[in-house]
Amino acid sequence: MFTPIVHTIADIRDEVVSARRLGMSIALVPTMGALHEGHASLIRAAGKPSSFVIVSIFVNPTQFGPREDFARYPRTLEADQAVCAAAGANAVFAPTVEEMYPDNSFTFVEVERLGDTLCGSSRPGHFRGVCTVVLKLLNIVQPDVTYFGAKDYQQARIIQQMVRDLNVPVEVNVEPTVREPDGLALSSRNRYLSDEQRAAAPAIYRALLAVRALAKNESNVPRLETALFAELSSIPGARIDYARIVDAETLQPLARLARPAMAAVAVFLGNTRLIDNITLASASG
Numbered sequence: 001m002f003t004p005i006v007h008t009i010a011d012i013r014d015e016v017v018s019a020r021r022l023g024m025s026i027a028l029v030p031t032m033g034a035l036h037e038g039h040a041s042l043i044r045a046a047g048k049p050s051s052f053v054i055v056s057i058f059v060n061p062t063q064f065g066p067r068e069d070f071a072r073y074p075r076t077l078e079a080d081q082a083v084c085a086a087a088g089a090n091a092v093f094a095p096t097v098e099e100m101y102p103d104n105s106f107t108f109v110e111v112e113r114l115g116d117t118l119c120g121s122s123r124p125g126h127f128r129g130v131c132t133v134v135l136k137l138l139n140i141v142q143p144d145v146t147y148f149g150a151k152d153y154q155q156a157r158i159i160q161q162m163v164r165d166l167n168v169p170v171e172v173n174v175e176p177t178v179r180e181p182d183g184l185a186l187s188s189r190n191r192y193l194s195d196e197q198r199a200a201a202p203a204i205y206r207a208l209l210a211v212r213a214l215a216k217n218e219s220n221v222p223r224l225e226t227a228l229f230a231e232l233s234s235i236p237g238a239r240i241d242y243a244r245i246v247d248a249e250t251l252q253p254l255a256r257l258a259r260p261a262m263a264a265v266a267v268f269l270g271n272t273r274l275i276d277n278i279t280l281a282s283a284s285g
Contacts, residue, residue: 003055003085005077005092009140012054012093016141019052019090026052028143028170030134033057033094034074034188035083038178042147043087045175051145055084056137057094062101062108063129069271074188093141100136108132111165114158114251118264119275122241130155131162138168145171149178151185153262153277154251177276179205185276197269200236204267207231208278211245211263215280219257221245224280232267241266241273245280257281 006012016026027046031039039055046053057080064070077094084092108128114120115127138146148156156174163172178186183205184198193201211228218224228243246253248260257280264277 001085001088003081003089003092005081005094007094007096008099009095012091012141015054015091016052024050024052025145026054026141026143028137028141028146029053029055029089030137030146030148031055031057031080032059032073032188033080034076034191035080036186036188036190038149038151038186040083040087041178042149042175043084043089045173046145046147047088052091053089054091054093054141054143055080055089056141057092058100058133058137060100060129060133061097062132063126065123065125068123069189074191093137100133109135109162109166111158111162114154114161117246117251117253118154118242118244119266120154122266127155127158131158134159135162135166135168138163138170143170145173147173147175149176150174151177151187151276153264157249157251183209185274187274189272189274192272193269197237197272200238201269201274203235203238204232204265204274204276205278207235208263208265208276212278212280215257221254221256221261224257224263228263228265232265235267235269237269239268241268248279 029042029046059073061070109131110128111131120127160172163170182202184202210231211224214227225245232238232240232243243265245261245263248262261280262277263280266275
């Protein structure tokens with residue numbers, strides 16, 4: 001299967017119009033490129049019968065802070081096109097920064113509260129950039145359904161809230177995290193890891209599994225967070241950004257496990273920041 005690449009808003013809208021004339025529904029998989037099996041799984045999930053699957057590839061400058069890796073973020077469009085084709089995507093939308101943010105663009109979108117914790121605390125303005133670009137993509141493509149991965153749980157939860165609050169007529173699907181055989185969550189940033197860092201990285205997921213096991217008999221969140229921090233601290237070369245347990249819906253801190261919760265972590269190995277998360281059940285079930 002060949003997956004064409006279009007670069008302009010007008011061209012991708014033409015693709016959508018043509019697909020709808022054929023009676024197809026529209027599915028959007030927003031990405032920043034450097035595609036891997038995690039992205040491919042989203043594309044395959046989107047590829048239901050009578051669906052026209054669009055993969056957007058855009059390294060969004062508004063979600064990067066001034067000292068983050070925007071300039072060196074991998075841009076691999078030709079390889080990404082091959083991944084999209086193999087996974088069954090019908091079109092790739094790869095706009096330029098100028099196409100997405102014309103001169104004199106002054107409007108941004110922000111979801112309060114949900115973006116105040118976890119990555120939002122560490123990366124001020126990050127989720128404002130995410131929400132802005134995702135809403136723009138939803139307005140451009142006007143899909144029936146859009147797909148996100150659970151590794152970026154906070155991002156997906158914020159997009160769900162934005163779509164609900166702003167009455168965007170799209171279904172938001174969140175698909176399970178895809179992992180390497182040793183447990184490391186797939187990420188475009190994994191390619192930055194040295195051999196030593198890559199060998200240490202699976203311990204992040206093992207730490208999350210350990211806290212999930214503890215939570216079967218322990219509901220005190222501060223104690224669980226202390227245990228999680230200790231597990232992560234034992235990883236060679238690790239620098240912990242955060243290790244928190246939050247309400248799965250509100251993303252706010254908890255004192256006890258009495259409702260669905262999420263253990264979420266961000267860990268630096270060298271200069272590479274890796275995030276991961278896992279769901280927790282209360283000790284009482």
